[in-house]
Amino acid sequence: MGREKLIQHRIMPVAVIVLVIIAIWYVGAYFMNAPFQRDLDRRANVTSTAIEFLEKTMSQPKPTLPAPHQVASNVFENTFLRKVTSNRSLVYHAWVTLSSTAVGFTLGTLLGILIAVGIVHVKALDRSLMPWIIASQMVPILAIAPMVIVVLGAVNITGLLPKALISTYLSFFPVAVGMVKGLRSPELIQLDLMRTYNASVAQTFWKLRVPASVPFLFTSMKVAIAASLVGAIVGELPTGAVAGIGSKLLAGAYYSQTIDIWAALIAGSVLAALLVAIVALVGKLVERAMGAKPERSLG
Amino acid sequence: MAENNFSVVSARKLGLTFETNDGPVHALSDVDLEVKRGDFVSFIGPSGCGKTTFLRVIADLESATSGEITVNGMTPEGARKSRSYGYVFQAPALYPWRTIEKNIALPLEIMNYSTAERKERIERTLDLVNLAGFGKKYPWQLSGGMQQRASIARALAFDADLLLMDEPFGALDEIVRDHLNEQLLKLWARTEKTICFVTHSIPEAVYLSTKIVVMSPRPGRVTDVITSTLPKDRPLEIRETPEFLAIAHRVREGLRAGHSYEE
The missing domain is CATH 3.40.50.300 (P-loop containing nucleotide triphosphate hydrolases)
Known part of the structure; x- marks a missing residue:
C-alpha cells in the first residue's frame, strides 16, 4: 500500500469524522454551558460581548459539558506531566484497570474455549449449556457486580480478583459462542478425510478443529477484550475502589469534576482501542504465520 | 494375469x-x-x-x-x-493452514510415521504427481489442477494399495x-x-x-x-x-x- 493511498483511504475519512465530532462538541458545549454562564453574569452584574461570553462558556471549572480542549489539556496533564505512581495520573489508573482487565480476559478466554470444547464434544452439554450461557448474559452486569464484590469480600477475596471475575463473566460469552462456531467450521469433506485415516478424536481436534477455529477465536477475542474492560470499570464502581478508571469516574461524579469524568472516559476509550488493536494485530500475525492469503483490499 | x-x-x-x-x-x-x-x-x-x-x-x-x-x-x-485405502475427494480438501508438504504429511503424522520417513515419502509422492519444488507453497498459491494433484499425492503417501x-x-x-x-x-x-x-x-x-x-x-x-x-x-x-x-x-x-x- 502506497503512502498516498494510506492517507486517502485510512487517515482522511477518520480525520474528517473526528473534525465533525469536535465541531459538534464545541457547539454542544456552548449551548449546554450558556444558561449557567448567563446566570453567573447576571449575579455579578457583568455584561460581556459575544466573544467574551463564548470564551467563558469554554473555560468554566465545572462545566455541564466541558469543551474538547479542556478535556484534552486535562488528559495531557494527567498522562504526561505527572509521575505514573501519582494518584492523579491517568496512566496509573489505566494501569490498575488494565491489570484486572488482562486477568479477567485471560480467564474468560480460557473458560470460553473450555465451554466450547465441551459443547462440541459432549452431546449432553450441547443440549443443556447454551441456554444457560445465553441467560447469563441477560442479567444486567450492574446488578451482578456489587453482589460478586460483596460475596467475595465476605470470604476475604478482595482487590484485583473480584474485578477480574466480572471481566471474566462478560468476556467468556463471545469466546464460547465464537469457538463453538469455529470448532464446528471444518467442512464435511475435511472431516471425512480424517475418518478415512482412522484418526482419533484427539487427532481430529488438534490437527483440524483447532487450526480451523483460529480466525473465529481472534474475532471473538476482539469483542471479549472490550467487554473485559467494561467489566473491570464496572467492577470498580461498587467497590469504592481507590484506583482505576472506574473509581476516577465515580470520584469525578461525587465532586462534579466533569472535566475529570470526561478525561477518564477518554482514557478508557483509548485503552479499549489499544487493546482491540493489539488483539487484531496478533490475530493478523498468527493468520499470516498459518499461511493465510494476504489481504489485498487496499492494494 | x-x-x-x-x-x-x-x-x-x-x-x-x-x-x-x-x-x-x-x-x-x-x-x-x-x-x-x-x-x-x-x-x-x-x-x-x-x-x-x-x-x-x-x-x-x-x-x-x-x-x-x-x-x-x-x-x-x-x-x-x-x-x-487412500481417498481422493471431488474437491482437493487441502487444509489451508498447511503447506503442500505438510498436507501430504497429515496422514503420515496421524499414522505415526517417523520424521525421516515422512520426509522421504513427501519427496517421493510430490515427484510422483510432478509437484517437486512446490512443497513449501500454500494451497491458495497453486492452481486447481495442482491442488488436486497434491491431494492425490496425499492419498499415495501411506501404504494403501x-x-x-x-x-x-x-x-x-x-x-x-x-x-x-x-x-x-x-x-x-x-x-x-x-x-x-x-x-x-x-x-x-x-x-x-x-x-x-x-x-x-x-x-x-x-x-x-x-x-x-x-x-x-x-x-x-x-x-x-x-x-x-x-x-x-x-x-x-x-x-x-x-x-x-x-x-
Missing part, C-alpha cells in the same frame, strides 16, 4: 436405503461387483445413480443396509481401521483433465495400485479403465460391466481408434438403457 485373482472389493447383493422425510431413497440396490487386485475400475452413470455412494460404502463413510461387502477381505470398517477417487477431475477444464488422466495412468502403472474411479465422463472412463461399471439411478444399480480390450499402454491418441470408440459406444448404450424407463 493369474496372480491378480485376489478380490480387493467384493460386493454381493449390496443395498443402501436412506430414510428421508419424503420416504426411503434407494441409493443402491442389488449391487454385485468384484474388483481384482491391480484393476482400474471406473464407475459411470448419471447423478443419483449411487456411484459416489458405492465408493463411500467401500470407504466406510456410509454403511450398507443390506447385502455383503468385503474390502481387502475385511469389513469396510476393518479396512478403514487398518488404513487400507487401494485408491478410491471420487470424480477427482470433475471441476477441472478439459485440457487439464486430459493431462491429469495421462499422468494418472502412468502413476497407476508405476505404483501398481488398485483404483476405483468415479466419473461422469465417458471418454475419461474408457481411457482410464480396465473395467467400466455402468450404473443407473432410482434405484442405484449396476446395468453393465465392460472389460476393456485396450492395451495397458495408452497414449491420448488412442481415443480416436475404432476400438476405443466401440467401448465408448457400449458405455453410452448402457447409460441410455438405464434411462429408458423414465420416459
Whole structure:
C-alpha cells in the first residue's frame, strides 16, 4: 500500500469524522454551558460581548459539558506531566484497570474455549449449556457486580480478583459462542478425510478443529477484550475502589469534576482501542504465520 | 494375469436405503461387483445413480443396509481401521493452514510415521504427481489442477494399495483433465495400485479403465460391466481408434438403457 493511498483511504475519512465530532462538541458545549454562564453574569452584574461570553462558556471549572480542549489539556496533564505512581495520573489508573482487565480476559478466554470444547464434544452439554450461557448474559452486569464484590469480600477475596471475575463473566460469552462456531467450521469433506485415516478424536481436534477455529477465536477475542474492560470499570464502581478508571469516574461524579469524568472516559476509550488493536494485530500475525492469503483490499 | 485373482472389493447383493422425510431413497440396490487386485475400475452413470455412494460404502463413510461387502477381505470398517485405502475427494480438501508438504504429511503424522520417513515419502509422492519444488507453497498459491494433484499425492503417501477417487477431475477444464488422466495412468502403472474411479465422463472412463461399471439411478444399480480390450499402454491418441470408440459406444448404450424407463 502506497503512502498516498494510506492517507486517502485510512487517515482522511477518520480525520474528517473526528473534525465533525469536535465541531459538534464545541457547539454542544456552548449551548449546554450558556444558561449557567448567563446566570453567573447576571449575579455579578457583568455584561460581556459575544466573544467574551463564548470564551467563558469554554473555560468554566465545572462545566455541564466541558469543551474538547479542556478535556484534552486535562488528559495531557494527567498522562504526561505527572509521575505514573501519582494518584492523579491517568496512566496509573489505566494501569490498575488494565491489570484486572488482562486477568479477567485471560480467564474468560480460557473458560470460553473450555465451554466450547465441551459443547462440541459432549452431546449432553450441547443440549443443556447454551441456554444457560445465553441467560447469563441477560442479567444486567450492574446488578451482578456489587453482589460478586460483596460475596467475595465476605470470604476475604478482595482487590484485583473480584474485578477480574466480572471481566471474566462478560468476556467468556463471545469466546464460547465464537469457538463453538469455529470448532464446528471444518467442512464435511475435511472431516471425512480424517475418518478415512482412522484418526482419533484427539487427532481430529488438534490437527483440524483447532487450526480451523483460529480466525473465529481472534474475532471473538476482539469483542471479549472490550467487554473485559467494561467489566473491570464496572467492577470498580461498587467497590469504592481507590484506583482505576472506574473509581476516577465515580470520584469525578461525587465532586462534579466533569472535566475529570470526561478525561477518564477518554482514557478508557483509548485503552479499549489499544487493546482491540493489539488483539487484531496478533490475530493478523498468527493468520499470516498459518499461511493465510494476504489481504489485498487496499492494494 | 493369474496372480491378480485376489478380490480387493467384493460386493454381493449390496443395498443402501436412506430414510428421508419424503420416504426411503434407494441409493443402491442389488449391487454385485468384484474388483481384482491391480484393476482400474471406473464407475459411470448419471447423478443419483449411487456411484459416489458405492465408493463411500467401500470407504466406510456410509454403511450398507443390506447385502455383503468385503474390502481387502475385511469389513469396510476393518479396512478403514487398518488404513487400507487412500481417498481422493471431488474437491482437493487441502487444509489451508498447511503447506503442500505438510498436507501430504497429515496422514503420515496421524499414522505415526517417523520424521525421516515422512520426509522421504513427501519427496517421493510430490515427484510422483510432478509437484517437486512446490512443497513449501500454500494451497491458495497453486492452481486447481495442482491442488488436486497434491491431494492425490496425499492419498499415495501411506501404504494403501487401494485408491478410491471420487470424480477427482470433475471441476477441472478439459485440457487439464486430459493431462491429469495421462499422468494418472502412468502413476497407476508405476505404483501398481488398485483404483476405483468415479466419473461422469465417458471418454475419461474408457481411457482410464480396465473395467467400466455402468450404473443407473432410482434405484442405484449396476446395468453393465465392460472389460476393456485396450492395451495397458495408452497414449491420448488412442481415443480416436475404432476400438476405443466401440467401448465408448457400449458405455453410452448402457447409460441410455438405464434411462429408458423414465420416459
